[in-house]
Amino acid sequence: KAGVTQTPRYLIKTRGQQVTLSCSPISGHRSVSWYQQTPGQGLQFLFEYFSETQRNKGNFPGRFSGRQFSNSRSEMNVSTLELGDSALYLCASSLNTGENTIYFGEGSWLTVV
Amino acid sequence: QKEVEQDPGPLSVPEGAIVSLNCTYSNSAFQYFMWYRQYSRKGPELLMYTYSSGNKEDGRFTAQVDKSSKYISLFIRDSQPSDSATYLCAMSLTGGGNKLTFGTGTQLKVEL
Numbered sequence: 001k002a003g004v005t006q007t008p009r010y011l012i013k014t015r016g017q018q019v020t021l022s023c024s025p026i027s028g029h030r031s032v033s034w035y036q037q038t039p040g041q042g043l044q045f046l047f048e049y050f051s052e053t054q055r056n057k058g059n060f061p062g063r064f065s066g067r068q069f070s071n072s073r074s075e076m077n078v079s080t081l082e083l084g085d086s087a088l089y090l091c092a093s094s095l096n097t098g099e100n101t102i103y104f105g106e107g108s109w110l111t112v113v
Numbered sequence: 114q115k116e117v118e119q120d121p122g123p124l125s126v127p128e129g130a131i132v133s134l135n136c137t138y139s140n141s142a143f144q145y146f147m148w149y150r151q152y153s154r155k156g157p158e159l160l161m162y163t164y165s166s167g168n169k170e171d172g173r174f175t176a177q178v179d180k181s182s183k184y185i186s187l188f189i190r191d192s193q194p195s196d197s198a199t200y201l202c203a204m205s206l207t208g209g210g211n212k213l214t215f216g217t218g219t220q221l222k223v224e225l
Contacts, residue, residue, distance in 0.1 A: 004156075031210075031211055033210075033211045033212070033213075035213075035215075042201075042215055042216070042217040042218060043157070043201065043203075043213075043215040044215075045212045045213060045214070048210050048211050048212060050210070055210045055211075056209070056210045056211070056212045058212070090156055090157070092211070094211055097210045097211055098208070098209075098210055098211065099211060100145040100147065100162065100205050100211065100213070101147070101159055101162050102159070102211050102213065103159060104149075104156035104157045104158070104159075105156050106155060106156045107155075107156050
């Protein structure tokens with residue numbers, strides 16, 4: 001059974017640009033969550049989508065947004081990139097929301113220069 | 114002060130040692146407790162999941178939760194060099210969906 005797949009794995013963007021990251025959950029999983037991981041702040045929750053609806057949102061500015069498609073695949077977008085947005089962005093999936101046992105992908109490494 | 118505190122280490126132990134990893138937390142409403150292992154440049158991997166207080170054992174791993182002290186532990190018996198990784202504790206609320214609050218992680222190195 002394939003795991004959570006994230007693309008792209010590595011990318012470099014310039015300040016002010018925007019970026020879109022993609023996540024394909026484990027087959028059959030309907031909940032997708034996004035997390036940001038940085039050396040200083042650790043892993044922080046961005047948002048969760050379930051059945052194409054945002055269920056939860058973390059304490060991030062509106063520049064961070066996401067969506068989920070009918071096949072449960074998800075994308076997150078960061079607009080007007082700042083240097084501080086450089087991080088590992090992790091997607092995680094679970095069968096349903098509230099499962100708590102979530103399974104992470106390998107992440108997308110974003111560097112903003 | 115962070116909601117979940119975890120000693121960052123690094124923690125270095127000889128092969129075969131018993132390792133104890135710990136987290137403390139401030140929010141008494143947390144009900145679900147997890148431990149993840151993360152190898153360098155990889156995503157976190159779920160190791161243990163516990164609901165409320167008590168112990169849970171899985172092979173060489175034992176997770177303990179003491180809600181009265183707001184303290185959780187992960188014990189690794191007969192540690193192996195392949196256990197060298199960063200260990201992250203995580204916890205969540207009832208009704209919180211899949212919003213997990215993580216500790217910053219403890220870096221473990223098991224030496225031959």
